[in-house]
Amino acid sequence: MAFHNTAGSEFDQVLVQNKQYVRVLVLNRPKQLNALSDRMISRLLELFLAYEEDPNVKLILLKGNGKAFSAGGDVAAVVHDIREGNWRLGANFFEKEFILNYIMATYRKPQVSILNGIVMGGGAGASLHGRFRIVTEKTVFAMPETALGLFPDVGSSYFLSRLPGFFGEYVGLTGTRLDGPEMLACGLATHFVPSTKLSLLEEELCKANLDDLLNIDKLFDKYAEQPVLKEKSAYRKLNIIEKCFACRTVEEILSALEKENAERNDDWISAAIESMKKASPTSLKIALRSIREGRLQGVGQCLVREYRMVCHVLKGEVSRDFIEGCRAILVDKDKKPKWKPSRLDLVSDNMVNHYFSKVNDEAWMDLKLPARSNLPASAMAKL
Template sequence: MATLIGDSKSAVQPSEEQQVVLDEQIGHIRVVTLNSPRKLNIISSKVVSRLAELFEKWEDEKEAEIIIIKGTGRAFSAGGDLKMFYEGKADESWIEVVYRMYWLLYHLHTYKKTLVAIVHGLAMGGGASFAVPSTFSVVTENTVFATPEAGFGFHTDCSFSYVLSHLPGHLGEYLALTGARFDGAEMVATGLATHYVPSKKLPELEKRLVSLSSGEREAVKASIEEFSIQVKPGEKSILNNIPLIDKCFSKDTVEEIIESLVAESNTEGNEWVKETIKTLKRSSPSGLKITLQSIRRGRKQILFECLKKEFRLTINTLRGLISNDMYEGIRAIMIEKDNSPKWNPLSLSEITEEKLELVFNPFKDEFELQLPEEGKIARWEGKYENSSYQKK
């Protein structure tokens, strides 16, 4: 049973099948807790199915006014269960799992009720996609955000080709290509989160939310602000290098981005550039090229279009249409952990524009991701506009 505070007689007792996701009802509050702490709350097919069921149910429930999502242990969610695809042990066909996940993402971005994500610990890739589109995203001093998919042969998925491409300047390209980590203060500064609350105050915050008489958003916001504090990124934050990031990551190709970084690497005070170059050079060439193209297209796309594009990219990557790097990356980094992936193609130059286009093309013989037209409206859009790092 999930426990928010005290003894809740209305808490729902989950079955064995649903223990990875706990849900609780306290008056007009609904709480969902990702509950696989030993696996850092990874998103399995069971998690996707259960979350989709709960969010749909609560959106239609008149009594449900505030939905809180959080994780147990050291993570909010470390992202998708990629081992499921590598080992071929999905409970359903993998196309169906991916399809359901993208429907869930659409639902979260367009949700009608007030969503509050309490992001304490790791929030990686698909896991972070449950937090960023929430009405209010609360982070702490222990929050770690990253989208590391390109590095192991995948692409920046789960709506992040939209989210990152709409960040100030070319910060989105930097985060997507390097998998660089942000802390809570950096998330708030760039609009990826709305509030910073010290972890010791989270129990009090949850009690305060439960005490509210309604889910009216201004009231929820005011309550969170009672416990939130103003924070600024530290002196070593990558956000202090925004001009240089814009200069290098605005280039047209991955090759040109690396060349630009190399040219800057000998300048005093740019030590982080050398590490960035190392990161890009050890990453999957196909993952980098697909990701950059996806982020660039995302700049001109609305959420609805980005989700459909990412669905295609995911299916085509799982099929190994132009490369099996994703499986090799999972093997080297997550399964055997030798950290010595054998990328194929081995070089960026081998991935031509014609080959790259294959993974972006609409399906000819199968269904596309079908979303309602209202999916074109993204509540997250413009969320970062008041960011202290908005490009002027």
């Protein structure tokens, strides 16, 4: 079903369809590629909390209107607040978003996310923590934050660190785009369904016996296909990714990639090198440490730590790369950010450590996650 209502209220930005025991939630800012606004996040949080307590709701299906599921969080609004001297307003946005991510990751009912199009950044946070992640031939996934002077957040240090080998470091540092088959292969997605079959799947899902997860699994298996991984996919080169991205520092990773590239001259290696050289040096260093720490932490711990990190980014004491990245990529679109510090060797360990410390501000508090009754996260349940 197509939706064309793009008015400004929070109720219009998330459309709701009641179908027996299923609630279909549609992200509805198609002109903005369903970038998550503060209103959308508030509304999703309200709906998820209400549905968890409602015995008439057995499953939530989340999808996007238009050609994107969600291209990310509405960071332009956050940057505007920082420029006005209100970094705390930006912090409030991330606080709400991270709480939504946590609710999804620990949700007692199955969440089905239909990722038929672009899914990036905050869009990944609103989907990949759920139980079922359906991709199609139209899916394009990326965590492009290092190019914006940010770092992969929304709990991605949890789900990226759990990908095979060091594939998560590769995806998080380079911001590389993955298609549906690659997402399925690495475990970010649970099923691949051709887009032409989605309406039939949804129709059948709304009529199915939803008391048993096995029934849902069987239904997805009926529509799912095993897609072919493209010949040039980096996922076919996990051995090289392992060799390079297992290195201890960003400098060593780049050096290892350059050595491999000199020997092989593979497109994906040169693209990885180019992406990392264009990204914020500070972002690369904090992103690598974040993913590494995420391997040893639960989803809640990851979100609490990422909230500290994001508040430091917003305050801009060590680096103001986030404002500069948004200027270069989203506002002026000259794609020529002037990073400060400008080189990896100028980003010291002390500077990196600062992002992982408590924020020195009297009014600031660590992220307080709501108490949950089923703490084993459903996130990445198939990994």
